[in-house]
Amino acid sequence: MKSEKKFQHKSSYYNDIALRLMQRLFHVEHLHYGYFEGKLKPEIKNLPAAQEAYMKLLLKQIPSGVKKIFDVGCGTGEVAAALTKKGYQMTCIAPDPYLVSMTEKKTGGKAVTFVDLYENIDTEVEHGTFDLILMSESCQYIKPDPGWINHVRFLKPGGYILVADFFKAKPPDERNPSKSGQPLDDFLRRADENGFKIVKKQDITKNVAPTMDIYQRIILDRIFPVVEAVFEIVERKAPTIYKILRYFLSAKILKLKDKYEKTGADLFSEYKRYMIFLLQKKK
Numbered sequence: 379m380k381s382e383k384k385f386q387h388k389s390s391y392y393n394d395i396a397l398r399l400m401q402r403l404f405h406v407e408h409l410h411y412g413y414f415e416g417k418l419k420p421e422i423k424n425l426p427a428a429q430e431a432y433m434k435l436l437l438k439q440i441p442s443g444v445k446k447i448f449d450v451g452c453g454t455g456e457v458a459a460a461l462t463k464k465g466y467q468m469t470c471i472a473p474d475p476y477l478v479s480m481t482e483k484k485t486g487g488k489a490v491t492f493v494d495l496y497e498n499i500d501t502e503v504e505h506g507t508f509d510l511i512l513m514s515e516s517c518q519y520i521k522p523d524p525g526w527i528n529h530v531r532f533l534k535p536g537g538y539i540l541v542a543d544f545f546k547a548k549p550p551d552e553r554n555p556s557k558s559g560q561p562l563d564d565f566l567r568r569a570d571e572n573g574f575k576i577v578k579k580q581d582i583t584k585n586v587a588p589t590m591d592i593y594q595r596i597i598l599d600r601i602f603p604v605v606e607a608v609f610e611i612v613e614r615k616a617p618t619i620y621k622i623l624r625y626f627l628s629a630k631i632l633k634l635k636d637k638y639e640k641t642g643a644d645l646f647s648e649y650k651r652y653m654i655f656l657l658q659k660k661k
Contacts, residue, residue, distance in 0.1 A: 408454065411515070412427075412428025420588030425589070446466070449489075452472050462485045473493065473495050506532070506533070511532065518543050522568055526572045530572055533659050535661045536659060538577070540655070540656050542653075543653070544653070545652075547651045554649045577656045578656035579653060582653070590642055591643045593641070
């Protein structure tokens with residue numbers, strides 16, 4: 379069965395250039411963290427295998443009886459493709475046309491797809507339709523108020539939300555200025571206020587945190603040296619352009635470098651909690 383509908387909201391388009399770069403350099407298909415356990419060492423070459431392990435762990439959390447799933451923030455479509463093969467009816471959304479096109483290809487056109495922000499849609503999706511809403515590392519990007527409104531709208535009574543994402547356990551400070559992630563206590567409070575109970579919860583911080591060391595090494599050891607080399611070439615070939623670039627970009631580049639120097643596994647584990655939650659809508 380082909381996709382019933384593809385809704386496109388042009389004001390929300392964006393393109394994930396970082397993903398394209400990661401795919402070309404390291405053959406990474408997933409957007410999420412890796413799950414490292416046992417003999418799987420936290421090295422760049424093992425990241426694809428760790429991401430597959432993460433996906434398998436995630437899919438094990440889906441309760442029996444679930445048929446219709448809304449994949450919110452579907453990424454490259456790897457999870458949606460795996461679920462389609464298992465017979466689930468998939469609806470997928472992402473604000474990047476490139477990601478949605480990948481999802482359509484990987485699911486063989488069987489998924490209903492939307493190019494938009496989750497918060498923007500309402501009447502485009504039938505209310506009370508889904509057995510489960512899946513958010514694999516997309517929860518942190520969704521504005522809480524409209525997000526919870528849509529969760530309540532789209533789920534059947536007794537339906538589930540499956541969340542796998544990191545949350546803030548400590549507020550940001552000078553040691554770790556990262557503001558990414560929703561505050562954990564605020565997320566749980568909103569879940570309760572909107573009529574959801576916790577069915578399962580699992581803290582996998584220690585298993586996913588090594589991914590931060592891998593990304594840190596990629597950015598600091600490979601990406602930044604390339605940027606520095608480009609600047610050096612421009613300085614030699616076009617001194618005037620170099621001065622302009624340095625004036626507008628040097629401070630931002632230094633700020634980014636400082637940021638990524640503080641994104642290792644140790645600080646991540648101290649300030650964040652990577653949680654898997656299965657929440658159920660009260661009947």
